[in-house]
Amino acid sequence: MSVRQPLADSRVYLAERSTPRERGEPGLPRLLSGIPASGALPLGEHLALHGPLPASHGRGWTRARRGDGALIEEVERAGLLGRGGGAFPTAAKLRAVAGAARSTLGGRPIVVVNAAEGEPVSAKDRTLLRSLPHLPLDGALLAARAVGAREVLVGVCESRPEVREALASALAERRAHGADALAGTIDVQLHPVPHRYVAGQESALVNHLSGGPALPTFTPPRPFERGVRGRPTLVCNVETLAHCALIARHGAEWFCELGTDEQPGSALVTLAGAVVHPGVYEIEHGSSLGALLDAADGPTAEVRAVLLGGYSGAWVDGSWLPQLALSDRQLQPYGASLGAGVVLVLSTRACPVAELARLTRWLASQSARQCGPCVFGLDAIATVFEQLVLPLALDRRGAERRLRTLAATVDRRGACGHPDGVARLVASAVEVFADELAQHARRGPCAACSRPSELPGLAR
Amino acid sequence: MSPVHRLRVNPIACEAHGMCHELLPERISLDEWGYPILDGAPLDPALLAHARRAAAACPTFALLVEQRRRD
Amino acid sequence: MTLLPLPIAAAGPSVDWYLTRSTGAVALLLLSVAVALGVADVRRLATPGWPRFVIDALHRNVSLLALVFLALHVVTAVLDSFASISLTAAFVPFVGSYRPFWLGLGAVACDLMLAVILTSLLRRRVGQRVWRATHWLVYACWPIALLHTLGTGSDVKAAWLLLLSLGCLALVLGAVLVRVFADLTRNRVRGRGLALGGAGAFALFLALWLPSGPLGSEWARRSGTPPALLGHRAAKRSKIVVSR
Numbered sequence: 001m002s003v004r005q006p007l008a009d010s011r012v013y014l015a016e017r018s019t020p021r022e023r024g025e026p027g028l029p030r031l032l033s034g035i036p037a038s039g040a041l042p043l044g045e046h047l048a049l050h051g052p053l054p055a056s057h058g059r060g061w062t063r064a065r066r067g068d069g070a071l072i073e074e075v076e077r078a079g080l081l082g083r084g085g086g087a088f089p090t091a092a093k094l095r096a097v098a099g100a101a102r103s104t105l106g107g108r109p110i111v112v113v114n115a116a117e118g119e120p121v122s123a124k125d126r127t128l129l130r131s132l133p134h135l136p137l138d139g140a141l142l143a144a145r146a147v148g149a150r151e152v153l154v155g156v157c158e159s160r161p162e163v164r165e166a167l168a169s170a171l172a173e174r175r176a177h178g179a180d181a182l183a184g185t186i187d188v189q190l191h192p193v194p195h196r197y198v199a200g201q202e203s204a205l206v207n208h209l210s211g212g213p214a215l216p217t218f219t220p221p222r223p224f225e226r227g228v229r230g231r232p233t234l235v236c237n238v239e240t241l242a243h244c245a246l247i248a249r250h251g252a253e254w255f256c257e258l259g260t261d262e263q264p265g266s267a268l269v270t271l272a273g274a275v276v277h278p279g280v281y282e283i284e285h286g287s288s289l290g291a292l293l294d295a296a297d298g299p300t301a302e303v304r305a306v307l308l309g310g311y312s313g314a315w316v317d318g319s320w321l322p323q324l325a326l327s328d329r330q331l332q333p334y335g336a337s338l339g340a341g342v343v344l345v346l347s348t349r350a351c352p353v354a355e356l357a358r359l360t361r362w363l364a365s366q367s368a369r370q371c372g373p374c375v376f377g378l379d380a381i382a383t384v385f386e387q388l389v390l391p392l393a394l395d396r397r398g399a400e401r402r403l404r405t406l407a408a409t410v411d412r413r414g415a416c417g418h419p420d421g422v423a424r425l426v427a428s429a430v431e432v433f434a435d436e437l438a439q440h441a442r443r444g445p446c447a448a449c450s451r452p453s454e455l456p457g458l459a460r
Numbered sequence: 461m462s463p464v465h466r467l468r469v470n471p472i473a474c475e476a477h478g479m480c481h482e483l484l485p486e487r488i489s490l491d492e493w494g495y496p497i498l499d500g501a502p503l504d505p506a507l508l509a510h511a512r513r514a515a516a517a518c519p520t521f522a523l524l525v526e527q528r529r530r531d
Numbered sequence: 532m533t534l535l536p537l538p539i540a541a542a543g544p545s546v547d548w549y550l551t552r553s554t555g556a557v558a559l560l561l562l563s564v565a566v567a568l569g570v571a572d573v574r575r576l577a578t579p580g581w582p583r584f585v586i587d588a589l590h591r592n593v594s595l596l597a598l599v600f601l602a603l604h605v606v607t608a609v610l611d612s613f614a615s616i617s618l619t620a621a622f623v624p625f626v627g628s629y630r631p632f633w634l635g636l637g638a639v640a641c642d643l644m645l646a647v648i649l650t651s652l653l654r655r656r657v658g659q660r661v662w663r664a665t666h667w668l669v670y671a672c673w674p675i676a677l678l679h680t681l682g683t684g685s686d687v688k689a690a691w692l693l694l695l696s697l698g699c700l701a702l703v704l705g706a707v708l709v710r711v712f713a714d715l716t717r718n719r720v721r722g723r724g725l726a727l728g729g730a731g732a733f734a735l736f737l738a739l740w741l742p743s744g745p746l747g748s749e750w751a752r753r754s755g756t757p758p759a760l761l762g763h764r765a766a767k768r769s770k771i772v773v774s775r
Contacts, residue, residue, distance in 0.1 A: 218470045371471035372495040409491050415472045473659070476573060479584040517584050520659060 004231035028258070029278055030266050031242050032282045035131050040166045042083040043173045046134040053138050054248050071146040072098065075244055077252035079264050084114055084200075084237030085310065085340040087328060090244065091169045093234060096224040098147045100232035109232040112146045112209060112223075113241060115163065116193045117202035119310040121342045124268035125238040127280045129156075129163045132242075133170035137188070139241025142248050144186050147234055151187050158192035161237050197311075197366035201416045203237045203367070216369045216416035239268050239341075259285035263327045267338065273307075273345035273454055274300045289324040292343065301347035305432050309339025311359060312421020314428035318348075335428050344455070351448035352433040353440045356426075357385035362458045363422050374419045381426055384394025388440040389449045403430050403437075463527045465503040467511060469496050472524035480523045483514035496523070547611035552686055554604040556695055561597035562644070563699035565590055566673050567706035575713055591651070598648055601641060614760065630755040633682030636675050644673035673703060674733055681737075682754055682774050687745040700737070704730050 021286050034049045038228055041049075076091035101109040113136065117125040128136055140152045156164050167190055191209055191351045193199050199214040206227045208214035227233020238246075242263060256264040263285040269292065276297035283292060289306070293299060303318035314322060314336035324330070328337045346352065364378035384402055387393040405424050411423035430437065440446065467487060469480075476494035486507060489497045502527070503511055515523045539680065557755040568576070568590040577583040605621045608614070616634065620627030622642060625635035650665040652656050657665075678695060707730045711723045752761055 218472050219484075264492075372474060372476055372493055373471065373491060376493040409497075413471060414493070414495070415470070477583060477587075479582075480589060482582045482584050506579065517587065519587070 016409075028266060028284060028349040030194065030246060030280045031128065031132070031135065031239065031268060032280075039171060040130065041132050041134065042136055042449075043170070043177050048133070051249050053141070055246075069098075069126070069146070071244070071248055072143050074247055074252050074406060078247045078255040079252075080240065080243055080247065080255070081263060081268060083239040083243070083341065084235055085119075085312075086187055087337070087339075090236070090240055093224065093236070094143065094146055096101060097232045097234040101148055105231075107231040108151075109147045109149045109234060109353070110228045111140055111147065111152045112148045112205060112228065112233055112235045113140050113238060114200060114202070114205055114235055115154055115156045115238050116205060117157055117238075118195070118197045118200035119199075119312075119340050119342060121272050121344055121455075122340050123270045124280045124341055125249075126157075126160055126163050128242055128268070130166045133166050134174070135245050136238045137167075137170060137174070138245035138248075139243070140236075141186055141238060142244055143234060147232075149234070150185060152189070153209055153228065154188065154190050154337040155193040155200075155209060156190055157195050157199075159195040164190055164192070169297050197363070198368045198416060198418055201418070203416065204232060205235060206233055215370060216414075216418075218415050243396050259317050260327045260329065260409070262329050267326075267341055269326070269338070269341040269343050271296050271343045271345070272456055274303070274347035274349075275345050276300055283326055286325050286327045286330065288322075290321055291345070292326065293321075293345070299345055299347065301349050303345055304348045304350070304352065305346045307337040307344040307346065307425075308342070310342040310421075311339070311363060312418070312425060313339045313342065314424050316428075317432045318346075327409040335424075335431070341398055346454055349448065350427070350451060350454045351389075351446055352436050353385060354378055354389045354445075354451075354454060356429055356433070357382065357389050358453055358458055359455055360385050360422065362425070363418075363425075367418060368416070371414040371419075373413035377406055377413070377419060381406050381410075388437065389445045391445055393444065396444065399441045400430055400434070400437055462505075463529055465508055466500065466526050466528070467498050467503060468524045468526050469498055469520045470524065473497075473520045475520055475522070477518070477519050478511070479517045480514040483517055484510050488514070515530070544614065545611055547607040548613055551604055551607040551611055552692075553682065554600045554607060555680065555684070556692060558597050558600035558604050559676055559699055560695060561593050561600060562673060562676060563702050565594040565597055566669055567702045568593065569669065570703065570706040571709045572713070575709065594648060594651075598644065601644065605641065628757055629760070630683050633679060633754050637679035637683060640672050640676035640679055643668045643675070647672065670729070681741065683743050684745075685751070687750070693746075700734070704734060 026074050027338060029035075034045065036443075072091055072094045080090040080208045081087040082090055082093070097109050101107075115125055115129055115136075117123075140154070142148070144152050152169060156167065171188055173191075193205065193208055194214045196214060198204050198216060201216050202223055203219055204214050204216045206223045207217050209228045210230075223233040223235050225232060227235070243255070244265065259265045266282050266284050269281050269283055271277070271281055271292060276299075276443075278296065281292060281295060293303075293444065303321060305315050305318050306321070306324075307313055308331065314334075316331075316334050320334060322335065324340060326343075331337050346355065360378070361382040364382045367378055369375050381403065384399050386404070387396055388399055392456055407423040407426040407430075410419040412420055414420070438445075464526075467484075467515060476490075478490055478494050478496075480496055481488045481490045484507065487499065487501075487503070491497055508525075511525050515525050568586060574583060576586050605618075608616050609621060610616050614629040615630055616627055620629075620634060620638065622638055624638040624642075625631050627634045646665055647669055650662050654662045677699065680692070680696055681687050685693055687696075707726055711726050745754070747753075752758075
């Protein structure tokens with residue numbers, strides 16, 4: 001399976017600096033097209049930029065008159081993968097919900113837009129919602145029609161009032177405009193979701209929207225079978241739905257003009273850490289990590305390592321940068337994946353062991369505390385790192401072996417993916433930071449341990 | 461096609477009572493905090509009765525014996 | 532000796548009278564053992580020779596055995612002609628004529644025990660939450676059963692029953708102490724406080740009540756024995772005839 005070379009003129013676009021592109025033009029930006037410098041893109045301009053929401057005559061809907069199945073088929077041909085971190089084929093999800101709705105007596109399905117964005121470093125979802133709310137809303141309504149839902153619930157993080165306001169205004173705009181013939185039959189509601197790492201997890205979100213706590217549940221049954229209030233539920237990430245809205249307008253072939261064979265299209269990434277211009281960028285799948293850093297005007301210091309995917313992602317060594325390309329298949333030999341699209345750059349100025357101590361302690365605090373291996377295992381992992389940076393720790397030897405063992409012990413032992421993410425983080429850290437770990441095991445804390453952290457979002 | 465049985469544990473319900481390990485040590489081991497480690501492989505028919513007994517003994521019904529038709 | 536506990540001449544107590552007291556005592560003992568096993572927690576009591584599933588099974592089986600003896604206790608009490616306790620009075624509290632309050636406590640304890648055991652047998656059906664909530668009723672059932680024993684039992688001044696009752700008290704209180712002071716690394720201050728407070732209050736109550744109550748004078752009359760039977764009691768003590 002060959003990797004298609006990126007188009008010569010495809011570039012990486014910084015969210016704040018992109019320029020509008022005519023509908024269906026090749027190259028980037030796509031999602032970020034027309035993003036305003038401040039505030040939200042009004043509905044009129046959104047429609048002028050992308051065209052009307054396809055009813056049944058949109059370009060690219062070759063079998064539109066069959067109704068509901070058309071979007072699913074188009075998304076399937078486009079090969080869209082979920083952008084919330086799981087990279088699950090979106091068409092399969094849509095089919096599963098539509099199928100569950102038909103076969104069970106579970107009632108009319110519900111669409112849930114996962115805008116919780118519990119990953120502290122990730123800003124792509126809230127950027128879309130705050131500045132380009134109509135694109136994911138288009139996608140949500142199209143998905144609702146595709147699975148036969150009449151309700152869309154948007155789970156928004158409660159500590160982001162600006163996002164909720166932007167969405168509320170956008171919804172009011174749509175109602176006033178009368179833009180959606182189908183919007184009238186589909187009820188869109190905003191629901192605040194607690195600001196917790198696990199609150200964005202699929203079953204936790206469904207649990208919360210059903211009136212329970214924002215904590216993961218034991219699956220089966222999965223949300224697509226029995227979700228909110230017992231009905232088949234489609235849970236989709238904000239960015240995924242935005243892609244659906246463009247695929248519905250411009251078609252699968254257009255979508256596949258960018259990207260690789262396994263991972264077509266573009267994606268949003270949040271670039272953070274030791275770079276000159278951190279922020280949300282739109283990239284083409286398969287473009288090089290070096291190009292992304294160049295677009296951000298480079299790192300602020302020499303790069304020690306990059307964390308890919310988020311705080312539950314994997315570390316890659318800075319020396320591998322020239323070979324790294326931003327697609328899951330190309331990252332897989334390095335043990336990493338794009339995940340929720342976070343690219344966090346750690347410079348050589350920081351002490352990786354101290355940063356990992358802070359990070360793993362934070363991750364342990366974010367446990368839902370429902371499953372023993374997560375509660376005890378994550379605490380044990382954080383303690384090992386903390387012992388390596390404390391001046392008077394009793395036993396530091398065997399830290400690396402202990403970390404490997406703990407990572408293997410907690411992996412896939414919880415009800416949700418939280419311990420799996422920590423296992424991945426720690427396993428990759430033990431490889432990438434082997435030298436620093438050995439030094440700390442021998443000699444304890446280093447001079448860089450007390451430097452302020454380069455990792456954002458760990459305050460809570 | 462004979463059905464395939466697998467052991468699963470509900471990690472939320474599990475409270476590390478450890479009786480499952482006592483009753484089915486062939487397939488269930490405990491981690492350092494007392495929580496069960498399962499390998500996910502299909503159960504031998506010979507162990508099925510013991511697995512069911514272990515699932516019935518669990519005070520929180522966290523251990524499950526799941527059956528799937530082998531397709 | 533006849534197998535069926537037939538009512539006999541009013542001159543002396545029947546077999547049922549002995550059986551009801553003995554089965555009641557055994558039921559109390561078994562209940563106390565079951566409660567102690569449950570309170571102390573299977574995880575703590577296990578040893579390599581006594582694995583957890585064995586102790587857990589012991590807890591379940593002792594409870595069921597206690598239920599069997601409770602059934603015998605109720606049946607023989609009803610069949611016994613001396614105190615004319617109806618079957619209804621065994622399950623509906625405080626409707627009997629013989630020491631209504633203290634017997635009623637027995638009915639309450641019986642109902643609670645049935646609730647606990649039935650929900651345990653049907654645990655898969657009723658679900659974990661209902662089962663757990665109902666199981667807490669044991670902490671009401673056992674003290675009530677003990678009070679019933681001390682208040683209703685006519686042998687309360689006899690050494691054997693007194694020692695047995697105090698032994699059961701010590702067993703359960705001991706189990707509570709073991710549980711309260713176990714694993715002090717986990718916080719749970721409120722639970723421990725409540726447990727100690729409740730246990731202490733109950734023990735204190737017994738210490739104050741027993742001397743002036745069942746161990747005091749004229750308890751039979753004060754506890755509600757029908758006047759017609761009061762005279763018999765004096766006669767019984769002096770002349771005991773058992774059918775053979």
